[in-house]
Amino acid sequence: MKKIKLEVAVPYIILSVIGVCFLLPLLWVIFASIDENAQQALTLPDKITFTNYTSILSDPANIRSFMIGLGLSLGQSILVVVVGVLAAYPLSRYTQKYKKPFMYTILFMTSLPITAVMVPVYQLFVFLNLQDSLFGTMLFLTASGLPYSIWMLKNFMDSVPINLEESAWVDGASIWKGVRKVVAPLMIPGICTVAIFTFSMSWGNFFVPYILIQTPDKFPASVTIYQFFGTYGMVEYGKLAAFSVIYTMPAVVLYLFSQRFMSQGFSLGGATKG
Amino acid sequence: MNMNASNYVTKEGRLKKPQALRSIVFLLPSWLLLLLFFVGPILLTVFFSFTNLALTGTQAQNIDFVGFQNFAAMFDDANFRISVLKTIVFLFLSAIIGQQVLGFLLALLMKGRKQSFRRIIGIIIIAGWVTPEIVVAFCWVAFLNDSGTLNMILNAIGLSAVTWLYTFPMISVCIANIWHGTAFSMMVFQASLDDVPTELEEAARIDGASKIKVLTKIVLPIVKGTIVTNMILVTLQTLGVFTLIYTMTGGGPGTSTQTLPIFMYNQAFVNYQLGYGTAISLVLLVIGIIASLFYIRSMKVQI
Numbered sequence: 179m180k181k182i183k184l185e186v187a188v189p190y191i192i193l194s195v196i197g198v199c200f201l202l203p204l205l206w207v208i209f210a211s212i213d214e215n216a217q218q219a220l221t222l223p224d225k226i227t228f229t230n231y232t233s234i235l236s237d238p239a240n241i242r243s244f245m246i247g248l249g250l251s252l253g254q255s256i257l258v259v260v261v262g263v264l265a266a267y268p269l270s271r272y273t274q275k276y277k278k279p280f281m282y283t284i285l286f287m288t289s290l291p292i293t294a295v296m297v298p299v300y301q302l303f304v305f306l307n308l309q310d311s312l313f314g315t316m317l318f319l320t321a322s323g324l325p326y327s328i329w330m331l332k333n334f335m336d337s338v339p340i341n342l343e344e345s346a347w348v349d350g351a352s353i354w355k356g357v358r359k360v361v362a363p364l365m366i367p368g369i370c371t372v373a374i375f376t377f378s379m380s381w382g383n384f385f386v387p388y389i390l391i392q393t394p395d396k397f398p399a400s401v402t403i404y405q406f407f408g409t410y411g412m413v414e415y416g417k418l419a420a421f422s423v424i425y426t427m428p429a430v431v432l433y434l435f436s437q438r439f440m441s442q443g444f445s446l447g448g449a450t451k452g
Numbered sequence: 453m454n455m456n457a458s459n460y461v462t463k464e465g466r467l468k469k470p471q472a473l474r475s476i477v478f479l480l481p482s483w484l485l486l487l488l489f490f491v492g493p494i495l496l497t498v499f500f501s502f503t504n505l506a507l508t509g510t511q512a513q514n515i516d517f518v519g520f521q522n523f524a525a526m527f528d529d530a531n532f533r534i535s536v537l538k539t540i541v542f543l544f545l546s547a548i549i550g551q552q553v554l555g556f557l558l559a560l561l562m563k564g565r566k567q568s569f570r571r572i573i574g575i576i577i578i579a580g581w582v583t584p585e586i587v588v589a590f591c592w593v594a595f596l597n598d599s600g601t602l603n604m605i606l607n608a609i610g611l612s613a614v615t616w617l618y619t620f621p622m623i624s625v626c627i628a629n630i631w632h633g634t635a636f637s638m639m640v641f642q643a644s645l646d647d648v649p650t651e652l653e654e655a656a657r658i659d660g661a662s663k664i665k666v667l668t669k670i671v672l673p674i675v676k677g678t679i680v681t682n683m684i685l686v687t688l689q690t691l692g693v694f695t696l697i698y699t700m701t702g703g704g705p706g707t708s709t710q711t712l713p714i715f716m717y718n719q720a721f722v723n724y725q726l727g728y729g730t731a732i733s734l735v736l737l738v739i740g741i742i743a744s745l746f747y748i749r750s751m752k753v754q755i
Contacts, residue, residue, distance in 0.1 A: 189561045190569065196558065197573045200631060203595040204579055207587070210594075218597045219604040265482040268475035282748060287490060289685060289744045291692025293713045294736035297720045297729045298496035299489070301505070321489035324482055353474060382584030384695045389721070404586055404699065415594065422587040433582045 211423045216416035230420035240402060240421070247398035248428075250316055250387070251380040255373045257320040262327035262372065263335075263365075267357055269328070270335035281332070287325035293385065300389050308390075315390045319383070323376045334368030335361065374436040378429050399425050494737065501734045505727035515727075522731035532732070534707050535715040539691070541622060542629075542711050547690035550630035552683055555637025560667075562638075563645050574638075581635030589699035592628035593617070621701050621708045629696055633689065637682055644678040645671070677750065684747040691740060712736050 202220065210216035211230055213223030234240055269277060299318060300309070308314030338361050346356045362369065384400040391397060397405065403425050407418060501522055503515045526532045558577065562570050580588065595601050596616035603613035616624050648671050656666050672679075694713040697703065703710035703718065710718075712732060720729025 189565060193558070193561050193565070193569070193573050196554075197576045200576050200580055202601055203591040203631065204576075204583070206594050206601055207591050218594045218600045220601040261481045261485065264478045268471070268478045272471045272475055274471070274475060285748055285751070286744050287486070289688045289740075289747050291688055291736065291740045293692035293694050293716075294733050294740050295490075295493040295497060297716060297726060297733045298493040298500055300720075301500060301726060301730075302489075302493055302496060317485065318489045321485040324486060325490075328482060378582075382586070384584075384586050384699075400584065400586060407586075407590060407699070418590060422590055426583055426587050429582050429584055430579075433578075 207419045207422050210415050210419035212420075213416055216419060218415060230416040231424065234417055234421045234424060240399075242395070243397050243399045243402035244424075246312065246396060247381060247400065250312060250319070250398050251377045253316045254319045254323060254380045255377045257316070258323045258327045258376045259331075259369055259373050261320070262324060262331045263357065263362060263369070265324075265328045266331035266335045267353075267361070269332045271340065281329070284325045284328050288329055292322050296385065296389050303390055310390070310392045310396065312391065312396055315387055318390065319380050319386060322386075323379065327372045327376060330372050331365070331368060334365050338364045371436060374432045378432055381428055497730055497734050497737055500727055501731035503727045505730065518727070522728050525728065526731055526735075531707060531710070531715065535710050535712050535732075536735075538622070538707070538709060539711040542626060542693075542697075542709075543687055543690050545622070546626040546629040546633070547686045548683065550626060551633040551637045551686050551690075552679070554630060555634045555682075556641050556679070558634065558638045559641035559645050560671075562642065577638055578635045580631045581633065583632070585632065585693075585695040586699055588628055588632045589696050592624065592631070593700055596624050617701060618705055621705060625697050625700050625709050628700060629690065629693060632696065633686065636689075637686060640678060640682050641675065644675045648674050677752070681747065681750045684743055684750060688740060688743050688747065691736065691743070 206218075206220045209220060209223055212226045212228065213221070214227050214229055215224075216230075268274070269281065303309040303311075303314060303318075306314070342364070343356045343360050346360045347353075351359065382400065384404060387398050387401050388404070391401065394405070403421050406421055410417065502517055502519060504518045504521070505515050558573075562573065583591070597603075598613060598615055600616075602616065606613055614620070652670055653666055656670055657663075661669070692713065693711070694717065697709050697711060697714055698717070701709045703714035712735065716729050716732040716736065719725050719732060
């Protein structure tokens with residue numbers, strides 16, 4: 179009897195230990211953010227205060243960086259979805275010679291590390307006079323998110339039956355109207371998944387804006403928080419933690435929201451890029 | 453999809469516009485963006501890596517072809533060889549050993565546990581994945597610092613503190629990357645393990661097969677494909693890691709965590725040698741391209 183009990187208990191013990199190891203670094207950022215005298219070590223705050231949060235949020239420069247980050251990521255998500263749906267339509271509905279090589283190229287692009295092209299991208303931006311341009315940065319981010327979005331949206335569109343669209347055409351709707359009024363509404367879960375994924379990737383991206391944007395006034399939140407770390411990181415732990423929590427929030431909220439659309443679980447078939 | 457919409461005739465008997473033209477119009481925006489900002493930079497990488505392009509000085513004005521000079525310099529550069537070595541160590545420890553093995557272990561251990569317990573552990577692991585890379589770096593810098601949580605725990609159990617980021621910088625960034633990335637592998641393996649028929653496992657258990665035997669003879673052969681695909685994907689993601697290392701150690705102390713992305717950044721934007729930096733990024737790109745081709749092969753997708 180005892181042996182069986184041990185066999186049942188061991189996985190729970192191992193998992194609990196791993197869980198605690200994963201939790202500890204995260205707990206620090208939460209506790210330190212509500213502690214006025216936060217230190218580097220994990221301690222329970224004597225009393226809970228929100229002064230760290232108010233001091234971060236009362237700085238107009240921080241608010242501006244959040245707004246820029248929001249605009250950048252939101253703009254990119256919208257562009258990625260619109261351009262992606264447009265591209266997915268002929269790839270899903272029509273049979274054409276070039277379709278297969280094109281889809282393989284797209285799949286290939288989803289897995290290439292963007293880091294590897296950043297030096298020439300910087301050079302390209304200088305050449306096109308786009309360096310330090312938020313709009314240019316957004317276009318580049320859009321292009322880097324497109325392969326994944328085209329791949330996913332094409333697969334989602336494949337599951338929308340064509341008969342519904344055909345009846346819309348019979349009623350006199352154009353192809354474009356059919357996409358907007360019939361296909362897109364039926365793909366809302368897919369579109370939301372792609373939009374949320376794109377937004378989170380963009381919101382958390384530090385390297386691209388760090389290379390392409392030079393004026394501090396134009397930094398999105400990811401670069402501003404890095405600057406804050408560089409300047410006050412080793413002194414103002416509480417504020418750094420509060421800044422981190424605020425900055426992490428959109429990613430967490432969107433992840434929880436996306437769970438509603440990803441009921442079918444997590445499969446590699448979608449070429450997920452983390 | 454075999455639907456052929458061009459053969460579709462409306463009630464009024466008029467044929468819909470030819471597909472080919474419509475395809476071009478619909479695909480044009482993505483083509484333009486991908487060509488300008490994706491294919492363009494890849495071609496530029498190849499082109500610039502044969503030039504003496506610099507960020508400042510006289511060389512910034514006129515670019516000259518220097519042939520294989522950048523590559524010759526690169527292979528002569530002890531720093532380059534160190535970076536390749538550091539990249540391999542980082543990939544092996546954090547991607548293959550860390551994320552892949554730990555992710556599989558987590559998925560395996562979680563299978564069949566109580567739902568509520570699974571959920572709590574799952575949320576904790578996924579929290580590290582949802583957290584943006586730069587915040588992951590802050591959490592771990594604080595955790596591993598001289599007066600951080602880990603040393604506090606070590607002191608409490610009677611051990612002396614360790615300057616983790618100076619004494620074991622590579623281990624430190626690897627652990628942070630494992631913390632950030634493992635959830636992805638765990639979710640992939642959870643989905644894959646759910647596909648293993650429980651009847652098969654139960655039948656083998658009744659026949660007297662040990663747990664280890666069930667794992668090696670039944671479970672592993674079924675999830676083999678997923679393991680290969682996930683390994684390539686995680687390797688590709690880890691190959692591009694810049695933010696985490698840059699924020700935690702800046703590639704240091706010395707060159708101890710200087711992986712290829714960090715080395716590339718330093719040459720291009722700190723030493724202003726864009727041509728040399730591009731040659732390094734070409735190496736990254738070639739490794740990425742080879743791995744991506746393996747990735748497509750391993751996916752066995754039907755298009």
